[in-house]
Amino acid sequence: MNFFIINGPNLNLLGIRNPKLYGDDTLLDIEKWLNAHDNTEGHSFLWFQSNHEGEIIDHIHKAIDNADGIIINPGAFTHYSYAIRDAITTVNIPTVEVHLSDIYSREDFRKKSVIKDACIAQYFGLKKLSYLEGFKKLLTALR
Numbered sequence: 001m002n003f004f005i006i007n008g009p010n011l012n013l014l015g016i017r018n019p020k021l022y023g024d025d026t027l028l029d030i031e032k033w034l035n036a037h038d039n040t041e042g043h044s045f046l047w048f049q050s051n052h053e054g055e056i057i058d059h060i061h062k063a064i065d066n067a068d069g070i071i072i073n074p075g076a077f078t079h080y081s082y083a084i085r086d087a088i089t090t091v092n093i094p095t096v097e098v099h100l101s102d103i104y105s106r107e108d109f110r111k112k113s114v115i116k117d118a119c120i121a122q123y124f125g126l127k128k129l130s131y132l133e134g135f136k137k138l139l140t141a142l143r
Contacts, residue, residue, distance in 0.1 A: 001068040001142065003135065005031075005058055007049040008075030014100075022100045023127040037132060053081055068080035069129060069138035070095040078103065078113045084092045088118040094141045098113040101123035 007027060010017060014043070015026035025033070031047050034040055046067070047057045063070055070093055078083050078097070088095045095118065103110045103127030116122050121137045123130040 001139075002044050002046070002066060003138065004059065004063045004067040004070045005034075005131065006026045006056055006070060006072045006074075007047070007071060008056060008077045009051040010075055011073060012049050012051070030131060031070055034131050034135070035130060039132065040135060043135075044083050053077060053083060053102070057082045057083055058088045060084070060091055064091050067093055068142055069093060071098055071101070071134040071138070072119075073130075075117050078115050079109055080114060080115055085115050085118045088115065094138055095119045096107045097122040097129070098130040100127050100130060102127060108121050111134055 003058050009090060014022055015024060015029070027049060031045075035045055047087065050056050050059070056074070060070065070088070070090070073080060074084055074097065078099070097113065097119045099114050103113065104124065113122065120141055123137075125131040126133060
């Protein structure tokens, strides 16, 4: 199966951006780790990161006929991007929202996700394991 993994703003700075909160891994480290994980063998992943909302929406649209599932870490767009939410519901592809940190134990504005209800699940606070749990959820949903 084919999966799109879409990462939003500032995730290109992982490893140097607040490692206590997000971990020491770079986005490339997480990509290599997940691609090499035993549970992901036989599946393909297309990784994408952008700091621009429109590019993320365009990439979600590209998932039509190209992806069986989507894992998205929308970053700060989590809290206000109804456009990303609409893109997810429009493509009608099982999608899981993931976050490295526990968004529900942070600042009040981070506790709301407008993306969550458009997804089949949400994983947070597990650092890179959030991506693996999201992938496992997609596999279960697609079987």
